[in-house]
Amino acid sequence: MAAAKSQDQWSQEDVLTLLQAMKAIIPSPDISEFKATEYHLDWNNLAFKNYSGSMCRQKWMDLTAKQQVRKHRTLEELVLDAEKHVQNLSKSPKNYVEPLRNPLKKPLTPYIRFFLAKRPKYVTQYPNLSTVDLTKVLSKEFRELPAEHKVKYFQDFQIEKLEYNINLAIFRKKSSDLLKNLNKSNVLEKQSSIAQSPKNSSVAQSPNNSSVAQSPKNSSVAQSLKNSSVAQSLKNSSVAQSPKNSSVAQSLKNSSVAQSLKNSSVAQSLKNSSVAQSPKNSSVAQSPKNSSVAQSLKNSSVAQSPKNSSVARSPKNSSVAQSPKNSSVAQSLKNSSVAQSPKNSSVAQSPKNSSVAQSLKNSSVAQSLKNSSVAQSLKNSSVAQSPKNSSVAQSPKNSSVAQSPKNSSVAQSPKNSSVAQSPKNSSVAQSLNNLQNQKNSSVAQSPSTSEVPRKSPRVVKRSSMSKAPENSSRVGQSPSTSEVPRKSSRVAQSPSTSEVPGKSPRVVKRSSMSKAPENSSRVGQSPSTSEVPRKSSRVAQSPSTSEVPRKSSRVAQSPSTSEVPGKSPRVVKRSSMSKAPENSSRMGQSPSTSEVPRKSPRVAKRSSMSKAPENSSRGAQSPSTSEVPRKSSRVAQSSSKADVPEKHSDDDDDECPITLDATGTSQTTQKRQQRKRKDETNDESGSGSKKF
DNA sequence: TGCGATGCTCGTCCTGCATG
DNA sequence: CATGCAGGACGAGCATCGCA
Numbered sequence A: 001m002a003a004a005k006s007q008d009q010w011s012q013e014d015v016l017t018l019l020q021a022m023k024a025i026i027p028s029p030d031i032s033e034f035k036a037t038e039y040h041l042d043w044n045n046l047a048f049k050n051y052s053g054s055m056c057r058q059k060w061m062d063l064t065a066k067q068q069v070r071k072h073r074t075l076e077e078l079v080l081d082a083e084k085h086v087q088n089l090s091k092s093p094k095n096y097v098e099p100l101r102n103p104l105k106k107p108l109t110p111y112i113r114f115f116l117a118k119r120p121k122y123v124t125q126y127p128n129l130s131t132v133d134l135t136k137v138l139s140k141e142f143r144e145l146p147a148e149h150k151v152k153y154f155q156d157f158q159i160e161k162l163e164y165n166i167n168l169a170i171f172r173k174k175s176s177d178l179l180k181n182l183n184k185s186n187v188l189e190k191q192s193s194i195a196q197s198p199k200n201s202s203v204a205q206s207p208n209n210s211s212v213a214q215s216p217k218n219s220s221v222a223q224s225l226k227n228s229s230v231a232q233s234l235k236n237s238s239v240a241q242s243p244k245n246s247s248v249a250q251s252l253k254n255s256s257v258a259q260s261l262k263n264s265s266v267a268q269s270l271k272n273s274s275v276a277q278s279p280k281n282s283s284v285a286q287s288p289k290n291s292s293v294a295q296s297l298k299n300s301s302v303a304q305s306p307k308n309s310s311v312a313r314s315p316k317n318s319s320v321a322q323s324p325k326n327s328s329v330a331q332s333l334k335n336s337s338v339a340q341s342p343k344n345s346s347v348a349q350s351p352k353n354s355s356v357a358q359s360l361k362n363s364s365v366a367q368s369l370k371n372s373s374v375a376q377s378l379k380n381s382s383v384a385q386s387p388k389n390s391s392v393a394q395s396p397k398n399s400s401v402a403q404s405p406k407n408s409s410v411a412q413s414p415k416n417s418s419v420a421q422s423p424k425n426s427s428v429a430q431s432l433n434n435l436q437n438q439k440n441s442s443v444a445q446s447p448s449t450s451e452v453p454r455k456s457p458r459v460v461k462r463s464s465m466s467k468a469p470e471n472s473s474r475v476g477q478s479p480s481t482s483e484v485p486r487k488s489s490r491v492a493q494s495p496s497t498s499e500v501p502g503k504s505p506r507v508v509k510r511s512s513m514s515k516a517p518e519n520s521s522r523v524g525q526s527p528s529t530s531e532v533p534r535k536s537s538r539v540a541q542s543p544s545t546s547e548v549p550r551k552s553s554r555v556a557q558s559p560s561t562s563e564v565p566g567k568s569p570r571v572v573k574r575s576s577m578s579k580a581p582e583n584s585s586r587m588g589q590s591p592s593t594s595e596v597p598r599k600s601p602r603v604a605k606r607s608s609m610s611k612a613p614e615n616s617s618r619g620a621q622s623p624s625t626s627e628v629p630r631k632s633s634r635v636a637q638s639s640s641k642a643d644v645p646e647k648h649s650d651d652d653d654d655e656c657p658i659t660l661d662a663t664g665t666s667q668t669t670q671k672r673q674q675r676k677r678k679d680e681t682n683d684e685s686g687s688g689s690k691k692f
Numbered sequence B: 001t002g003c004g005a006t007g008c009t010c011g012t013c014c015t016g017c018a019t020g
Numbered sequence C: 001c002a003t004g005c006a007g008g009a010c011g012a013g014c015a016t017c018g019c020a
Helices: A002-008 A012-025 A034-040 A053-066 A075-091 A110-125 A131-144 A147-174 A176-183 A187-194 A328-335 A427-436 A479-483 A511-515 A543-547 A553-557 A667-686
Strands: A220-223 A229-233 A248-252 A255-261 A264-268 A274-277 A319-321 A346-348 A355-358 A382-385
Touching: A012 A053, A110 A131, A110 A147
Parallel strands: A248 A264, A255 A274, A319 A346, A355 A382
Antiparallel strands: A220 A229, A229 A248, A248 A255, A255 A264
């Protein structure tokens, strides 16, 4: 209470003092992400008056959390932000929040986009499905979604990611301090020279680890992440060479993507593929004034060649055309008016031997989304789609791949063309499979079933108990299955609860928590250890109390309460809450229990509901939960689908079924998937010997 | 003591990115 | 390289507070 009181007693002057002190001890140069710096900050050094280090830290977290301070900054910058905020607080109550708002938001991942798009429909269709179940269903849908249908989401993600990167670059650019730090880098010079290569004149590349590229005159910032570099130019400035309009060039590893926004352009390349986008009125490929962004790397080339493409010439409108070697798209651009969008930008992309063209609205072959169009191609395949106005592609039913012999050379690739042929749902999978079968057998083709084991990122793990029937649904599982504890690191067994199988309270991991070896002992700590004991802290609850069921109405509503009348003792979820603040606590974690103003130290235990998962995946639990080192909880999930509503045809689902590059996922994701697959195989092979 | 209101967190999913 | 987090929604569980 006293601590909480102290928190409340923070005067503006005290807060400013704290911020000043923080500024003083922030390491210089402060170029790390704020979380990292914050994590390593010696908060005890900040103690002043009657404020301890942990209190200072808590106050800081309150400031940042409640006021939504932008997180894409260094800690030093955040402190400055907070300082302004506090100062404004006294001037005008209306002013104080504004400067801290509008944080940069990361683009939604393709899956999230799919989820958001589909959820409303599923909610209405299956009102009985819980949120969790709905998520499972949708994830399954997404997993099984044909690659070409996913492309739409991936493309949107790519576009927004580029915008995000631009905004982020702009934001960082505005940070003079950061710029100073960046200027000190020697890599800058290297990068700037790279950016002026005669061939890729308009594109800044950083083959290695270069970090900064600047144009001498115009202010520009180029940043490299790992093996990539981002060249960014702000308004009226350009890194590459667009005197008037800004251009942003990004090269991630071996990839290139060309994008143009209003007056800016971005070039980026992906391994063997490239995507060019011009959402608005940008001219990428060939505006006399503006430099062309497109670039070609290794096997792919973004063609801004006026020669090869009439499309590429739209003075006002952006257009990008790529003509790799064997790309059929490039050829179509040559001799056809395909991919032309007078007002709208259009992009055609064709990596190696493949080409895909999609038209949604105004473009016939290439795909045009309102003001932009993107065409993607898969390796050895070519697909053309035009759901709406396209005269080219027409899929009979659900097939997202169509041919248009006449109008589109894109849709036809004599050799490698894989036009849709599956009358039902999995036409794309088939076609892709046919194409990629030679190389990868990962693409499976089961036209009607959703069991296609294709590059499903997620590993479906079954516990030894739930292993039996393939189609057995979690939902359909009898309550008894709940006795099998879930094989999730989040599930932690408390010694006292071990009597009740499957009812072990879960300790929800926290990042720092999982690493701190001492955590376990801190879990369940009595609040008395804190400076100020909480009134009826939940942490202090003794296991015996769990035997008394709550009479909360909500508890009574739980369908499975009958099975587990008692409550197992809870365990403190948040590491920081129950432990000493000194070393570990990270941002967002409160150093000590007593100092947490609002959030009570909860225990990561679920009610009986979660223990008897009639409807949840928790039913498939492995008894060895607590002993299993943490894996991703997502791995420990059953893929049974009995309760899953029948898979819908994708016809309605995608207004623009688009082919997807099979390598659309990041390397990180791919590696992760590989690991999961390994885990899965290991699990299956060694499931019998697994502990019980 | 019990209940409603409130607020917070979890759980589901996937993916990209940051971090250690 | 491995791992954790953020991002979306939202029902459910849970603790706390206030009131009857």
